[in-house]
Each structure stands twice: as C-alpha cells, then as structure tokens.
Amino acid sequence: MTQTLVSSHKKEVIIGFDQPFCVIGERINPTGRKKLAAEMAAGDYSTVEADTLAQVEAGANMLDVNAGIPLADEPAILAETIKLVQSLVDVPLSIDSSIVEALERGLEVYQGKALVNSVTGEEERLEVVLPLIKKYGAAVVAISNDETGISEDPDVRFEVAKKIVHRAADFGIPACDVVVDPLVMPIGALGQAGVAAFRLIRRLREELGVNTTCGASNISFGLPNRHALNAHFLAMAASNGMTSAIMNPLHQEEMTGIMAANVLNGVDTNCARWLRQFRAPPAAGSQEEARHERRRRRV
Amino acid sequence: MTQTLVSSHKKEVIIGFDQPFCVIGERINPTGRKKLAAEMAAGDYSTVEADTLAQVEAGANMLDVNAGIPLADEPAILAETIKLVQSLVDVPLSIDSSIVEALERGLEVYQGKALVNSVTGEEERLEVVLPLIKKYGAAVVAISNDETGISEDPDVRFEVAKKIVHRAADFGIPACDVVVDPLVMPIGALGQAGVAAFRLIRRLREELGVNTTCGASNISFGLPNRHALNAHFLAMAASNGMTSAIMNPLHQEEMTGIMAANVLNGVDTNCARWLRQFRAPPAAGSQEEARHERRRRRV
Numbered sequence: 001m002t003q004t005l006v007s008s009h010k011k012e013v014i015i016g017f018d019q020p021f022c023v024i025g026e027r028i029n030p031t032g033r034k035k036l037a038a039e040m041a042a043g044d045y046s047t048v049e050a051d052t053l054a055q056v057e058a059g060a061n062m063l064d065v066n067a068g069i070p071l072a073d074e075p076a077i078l079a080e081t082i083k084l085v086q087s088l089v090d091v092p093l094s095i096d097s098s099i100v101e102a103l104e105r106g107l108e109v110y111q112g113k114a115l116v117n118s119v120t121g122e123e124e125r126l127e128v129v130l131p132l133i134k135k136y137g138a139a140v141v142a143i144s145n146d147e148t149g150i151s152e153d154p155d156v157r158f159e160v161a162k163k164i165v166h167r168a169a170d171f172g173i174p175a176c177d178v179v180v181d182p183l184v185m186p187i188g189a190l191g192q193a194g195v196a197a198f199r200l201i202r203r204l205r206e207e208l209g210v211n212t213t214c215g216a217s218n219i220s221f222g223l224p225n226r227h228a229l230n231a232h233f234l235a236m237a238a239s240n241g242m243t244s245a246i247m248n249p250l251h252q253e254e255m256t257g258i259m260a261a262n263v264l265n266g267v268d269t270n271c272a273r274w275l276r277q278f279r280a281p282p283a284a285g286s287q288e289e290a291r292h293e294r295r296r297r298r299v
Numbered sequence: 300m301t302q303t304l305v306s307s308h309k310k311e312v313i314i315g316f317d318q319p320f321c322v323i324g325e326r327i328n329p330t331g332r333k334k335l336a337a338e339m340a341a342g343d344y345s346t347v348e349a350d351t352l353a354q355v356e357a358g359a360n361m362l363d364v365n366a367g368i369p370l371a372d373e374p375a376i377l378a379e380t381i382k383l384v385q386s387l388v389d390v391p392l393s394i395d396s397s398i399v400e401a402l403e404r405g406l407e408v409y410q411g412k413a414l415v416n417s418v419t420g421e422e423e424r425l426e427v428v429l430p431l432i433k434k435y436g437a438a439v440v441a442i443s444n445d446e447t448g449i450s451e452d453p454d455v456r457f458e459v460a461k462k463i464v465h466r467a468a469d470f471g472i473p474a475c476d477v478v479v480d481p482l483v484m485p486i487g488a489l490g491q492a493g494v495a496a497f498r499l500i501r502r503l504r505e506e507l508g509v510n511t512t513c514g515a516s517n518i519s520f521g522l523p524n525r526h527a528l529n530a531h532f533l534a535m536a537a538s539n540g541m542t543s544a545i546m547n548p549l550h551q552e553e554m555t556g557i558m559a560a561n562v563l564n565g566v567d568t569n570c571a572r573w574l575r576q577f578r579a580p581p582a583a584g585s586q587e588e589a590r591h592e593r594r595r596r597r598v
Contacts, residue, residue, distance in 0.1 A: 187562060188570055194563030198538055219563070223570060225555075225577035232559035235531040236538035239497055256524075260531035263486060264493035264518070271487055271522060278524035 002176050004139050004211045006062065006092040009111035013061050013092050015179060015211045015244050020262045020273070021234075022062060022244035023255070024094055024115075024213065025055035028081065029066035041072040045084050056089045058249040063089070064117060065106070066096035075105035082106050094141070094246070100128050107136040114138045117246075118181065121146035121160040130171040139177040140168070141213060144200075150183055152190065154200040157182060158207075165208055179211045179244065180204050186221035187229075193219065194233065198240040205241035213244040216254070231257030238265060301475050303438050303510045305361065305391040308410035312360050312391050314478060314510045314543050319561045319572070320533075321361060321543035322554070323393055323414075323512065324354035327380065328365035340371045344383050355388045357548040362388070363416060364405070365395035374404035381405050393440070393545070399427050406435040413437045414478065416545075420445035420459040429470040438476040439467070440512060443499075449482055451489065453499040456481060457506075464507055478510045478543065479503050485520035486528075492518065493532065497539040504540035512543040515553070530556030537564060 003016040015022045028051050030037035036047050055063055065085055067078035078097060085093060095106040096117040103116055118141035119129040133140045142164040144150075144157040151157055161180045168178050182200040185193040197219075201212050219233045220226035231253045234245060238261040249255055259277060262268040302315040314321045327350050329336035335346050354362055364384055366377035377396060384392060394405040395416040402415055417440035418428040432439045441463040443449075443456040450456055460479045467477050481499040484492040496518075500511050518532045519525035530552045533544060537560040548554055558576060561567040 187565075191569065192565045195565045198563075223562075223573065223577075224579060225573070228555050228577075229559050229562060229573075232531065232534040232556055233563055236534050236560065236563055239535035239538050256527050257531055260528050261535065263522075263528060264497075264532055264535055266486075266491045266494045270490065274522065274524070274528075278522075278527075280523060 002205075002209050002211055004115075004176050004179055005113065006115050006139055007112040008086060008090055008092045011090040011092065011112075015213075017205065017211075017241065017243060018267065019243065020061075020267045021238050021242075021258050021265075022213075023060050023249050023258060024062045024064050024244055024246045025051075025058075025060035025249045026064050026215070026246045027051040027055055027248060027250070028063060028085065029096065030069050031066065037069045037072075040067060040077055040081070041069050043080075045081065048081055048084060049088060052085050052088050055249050056091055059255055060091065060249040062092050062094055062115065062244075064094040064096045064246050066117075067102065068097060068099075074099055075102040078102045079105045079109045083109050086111055095138075100132070103129065104132055107132060107138060110136075115141060115179065117141040118143045119164065121164050123147070126164065126167050130168055130173060133168070133173055133177070134171045139179060140173070141181055142168070142178050143181045144183055150185075152185070152196075154182070154196040154203075157200055158203050161204060161210070162208060165210060175208065175210055179213050180208070181214050182212060184214045184216065184218045184233075186223075187219050188222040194236070198236060201237055201240045201242045211243045212241065213246060214242065216245040216247045227251055227253035230254050234258055235261040235264070238262075301504075301508050301510055303414075303475050303478055304412065305414050305438055306411040307385060307389055307391045310389040310391065310411075314512075316504065316510075316540065316542060317566065318542065319360075319566045320537050320541075320557050320564075321512075322359050322548050322557060323361040323363050323543055323545045324350075324357075324359035324548045325363050325514070325545045326350040326354055326547060326549070327362060327384065328395065329368050330365065336368045336371075339366060339376055339380070340368050342379075344380065347380055347383060348387060351384050351387050354548050355390055358554055359390065359548040361391050361393055361414065361543075363393040363395050363545050365416075366401065367396060367398075373398055374401040377401045378404045378408045382408050385410055394437075399431070402428065403431055406431060406437060409435075414440060416440040417442045417480065418463065420463050422446070425463065425466050429467055429472060432467070432472055432476070433470045438478060439472070440480055441467070441477050442480045443482055449484075451484070451495075453481070453495040453502075457499055457502050460503060460509070461507060464509060474507065474509055478512050479507070480513050481511060483513045483515065483517045483532075486518050487521040493535070497535060500536055500539045500541045510542045511540065512545060513541065515544045515546045526550055526552035529553050533557055534560040534563070537561075 094115040094117045120143045144161040187193040220229040234257045393414040393416045419442045443460040486492040519528040533556045
C-alpha cells in the first residue's frame, strides 16, 4: 500500500490509498492575484497570514506555497513565506515554483519533509529537480508532460509519468515519494477529459503504484455551477484512486465532496468527520438542551 | 457495449455504459406512504398522477410503479396504475412487485418492453419470474441475494448475480436484459459498504457485462446531510460503471450529482444538459433582455 509521508517540524501527514483524501490548500499563490503579488513583493505578508490560518481552519491537510511574482526576488520571497507559514501552522507544505533556485532556497529553510511542486518529464527539469529532491529527502509532484507538451492521449501521459518515476529511482528516490499529477483538462473543451483522467488515475495507482494529485478546478473551466462539478469530479477521482488535490479548501461544496468521498471510500472511521461537520445541534427539548437550560437558569 | 433497451408505447430508453445515467423515479410506491396507500386502495389516483408528472418534469428517464398495499387487490391496482401512468407520460416503466400475479397482470396491460422489478437468486423466485420475463419479452432487475439472505461479502453477491444471469440465459433471456442490483448497505452501519458496492459494480460491468441499478438512498441511512452523501455516492458509483438507479428525482442535490456524473463520464454531449440546467439567464442589458424590454413597452 503506497504511502507518501510528508512532514513539518511538528506534524506528519500520509498521502495514501488507505488514508483520508489529502487536501492541499492552493491559496498562497500570487498568480492571478494582483493585490497579493504587490503585497508580497513589498514585504507585506498580512494576506498570506490570513490565507494560511483560514485554509487550515477550513480543513486543509497541507498548504501549497508559491511566490511567483514577475520581476521580484522569488527565491527570497518564497523562503520568507515558508518561514512565516511554518511559524503559524503545523501542516506540512508543498513548495511550489518553476524556478529551481527558488525551490532550493525553499528547501533550505523548510523544517520537515516537504513536497516539491513540481518536476515535469522534460529532460532539463529532471536533471536539475530530482537531485534536489534526493539531497533534501523531499517528495515531489510529477507532472505528466514533457518536451512535446501535454498529450491529449492519457496513455502517452501515463508513459511520461512512468519515465519520471523510473528517472527518480535512478536518483535513489522511491516511487512512494513521487506524486503524479495526471493533468486534468477542461471538460467544456474536451468532453472525454473526465474519463481520461479517471482511467489514467486508476492506471497510475494499479500499474505504477503511485499517489496522485491534481489542480481540480481546471475540469470545470468555462462552465456554470463549477463548484458542483468540481465536487463530484473530486469524489469520482477519489473513487478511481486519486489521493490528494491542490484546491481551495474555502469552497464548501468541494470540501463536502471530499468528506463524502472519505465516508464512501471507508476512510472516515465511523463517519466521525462527517458527523462532526453535519450532525444537527440537539433539538430543543432534548436532554442536553434541558441540562443547558437548567444551568442557564442557575446563573 | 451492453445496452438494455426498455420502451413504452411511444418511447425507447437505453440503459448502457455509453449512455447518460438512467434515473428511475421511485415515488409511485405506497410503501411507507400511508396516505397514498389509502388513496390507491380507494381508487383515488390523484397523488399517483401528480407524482407521475412531477417526476418526469424533474428529469426521470423511467418510472417505477409499485402497488404493494396490505390487504388490497395488488394485481388489479398495479394494472390500473400502469394504465393510468402510461396515459399520462411517455417514459418506460419498471413494474415493481414481490407478488408474481401482480407482475403478470402488470405485464399484460403494459404497452412496450417493461423492466420488471425484481427477481432474486432464490430458486423459487427464479422458477416463476424468469418464465414471465421471457413470455413478455421484458427486462428484469436481478437482486443479488438468495435463500441464505444478503451476504456482506461482495464476492458472494457477485456469485449470486452470476447465477441469476446464467439461469436467465437458460430461459433464453440475454444478459443485456438483466440489470443487477448489487444491494447497497447503509454506510453508517457498515463502513466498507461504499467500497464493496463500487468494487462489485465494477466486477459486474467488467466480468459479467451487465447493467446495474440500486436503491441509492440506502447508503446514507441514519446519517446527517443525506442528500450530499447520496449525490456523491451516485456519482462515484457511476464512475465505477453503475448505469441506473431507482431514486427520487425531486431531490435536486442527487439530480445535480447525476448530471455532473454525466458530464464527467463524457455522456452529456457538449455538456448540453448541464448548460441548459445551470447556465445563468442573460444579464440585464443583454440583447435578449433588450428585445424583451422593447416588446414589453409596445404593449
């Protein structure tokens, strides 16, 4: 049973087939968030702080941290952000950058075993990112595209993932430390994007034995009622073996989908999380209410 | 690719792996509905009429018709109900009774190719129900329990389903006319009920090549926020190959789950059904709005 262990200085999280789905909060990312980008570039981390606390409060099991701001000193800002986030919360982090120097600076300051987001199947990337993963004993998100781009054929994407897993092994990184992103396409443009993703996720689990993750909201791009589509996509993907997603934990519908999938996949023991979230407060007139009422009157 | 064709006098519906999920409306059933039972026993079909129209309006592709009222003349009432429902709507029906005489009377009056609900793996049932299915050229729901009851072991339930499919073949009924109900247990009592159902549904599809159905709401029995659990169960089951369910189409959350599953399984062509349901009305100031406004002013 494949298990990817990631950790902070205080907490371990296991991504695995027999574990509750791992929600990786996506909010700490200035891409497309002009105000946040300007703040981070100016050394103002107030929004980062708020996003950190809100995501963990909403149930994120890990947080992705990205500092990709044009013309800014990304390695320095990423390191600073990681230090700040680790001072605020216990959850392990995913260190997210397309710049190798930023990944390394992030890994240098990170306390624990990080998830690095990401490496692709491009030779040039494999050669520089995998040694870093090995050096810092991290885990890595492997994106199933290569020099030829993103194939629409899920079998080609499977082969790219397989190549990355094999190359990682050459560097001494076990398959359990490679979390594959099968690349989810917008279903509004590509009607078979869902079944392609589900089939690929199942093959990655059954044939390669790896954990999987994805940017879930891409599936619903351009369509109405996106939250409902995302929520059911997440549950269906989890049913086919997907074990984590990079997503917005502040979206309640998606989180309900994840919680339902955990119940239905038998990894929410005694439905405890579900009951905690949704059990109605005791009705008026119930014993508990009555006790409370007696206590209140005594005051 | 397995296809179960059912029909009314006016309409064909195909239950199949490459088809939109088939929603079989469950409302015309006096079990647990005292008022409806009393009405039907007294020859008052006003609630049946309302339930018929409302379910088709809400998107049911078929309707289940049950007339199981204690001490009443079930065969006569079932036949009467079927005739009434067929006079009101075009969708094919599922004729639902545990009394063989009622099934036969229902089949006699039914116009089209019905789905008969149901036969079990019990010898006595197989011997009386299967000849009826053959005689009337119907399709049948096969419930995967037998004389020993309902096994908690999905492999045992698979073997029961296999036996029914083989026995049906002995009577000249093809596997495509057997729709297996894998029997979904309440997950609040049996934590592995979801994964057991998904695995069984997948085996039924891949190894037996049959369509499947279930009473979906059973999964959430005793738990809070049942609609969300049901909706995600339906989507996950559809992702594992379930092709129909007997359910309440008036529950919006469940229907949204089905519609999302159709989009994500690539069987809602161009997301047409999803767009029709959820696309926002044209914004104020849009061309259509403007035209409407001009027309209004002329009045």
